[in-house]
Amino acid sequence: MNKHYYTVEEANRLLPQIKEQMENLRKSREELALMRLALVRKQKEQKDSASDFFTEEAQIEFSLLAARQQIDHLLSLSIEVKDIDRGLVDFLTKIDGKEAYLCWRDDEPSIQYWHGINEGYVGRKLI
Numbered sequence: 001m002n003k004h005y006y007t008v009e010e011a012n013r014l015l016p017q018i019k020e021q022m023e024n025l026r027k028s029r030e031e032l033a034l035m036r037l038a039l040v041r042k043q044k045e046q047k048d049s050a051s052d053f054f055t056e057e058a059q060i061e062f063s064l065l066a067a068r069q070q071i072d073h074l075l076s077l078s079i080e081v082k083d084i085d086r087g088l089v090d091f092l093t094k095i096d097g098k099e100a101y102l103c104w105r106d107d108e109p110s111i112q113y114w115h116g117i118n119e120g121y122v123g124r125k126l127i
Helices: 008-046 050-076
Strands: 079-083 088-095 098-105 113-116
Touching: 008 050, 008 079, 008 088, 008 098, 050 079, 088 113
Parallel strands: none
Antiparallel strands: 079 088, 088 098, 098 113
């Protein structure tokens, strides 16, 4: 994978798309939870053989794969999804010649923070 280092301006231009993708990932996560719950209930109620639930299990696997592909695509662009629920995303950058992350939460209007590669969210600093 080729690394891409984002400027603040470059990453900010991508935020509308990233925000939409994070919303889609949250919806997918909710749908997956409901599908799993429905499957567990059906299995308890019917007590049929496992093969009777193949369609539901395949739908769950397909949905998981689609979400994983979306996250992997972002990762291939040097954008890391850190927390789907909080909408936390990191963009690879360089600060003072060292790799770091521009850190953004989808309730923030723009990228305002960065942190070192090994610091994480608690290490966020104002740009």
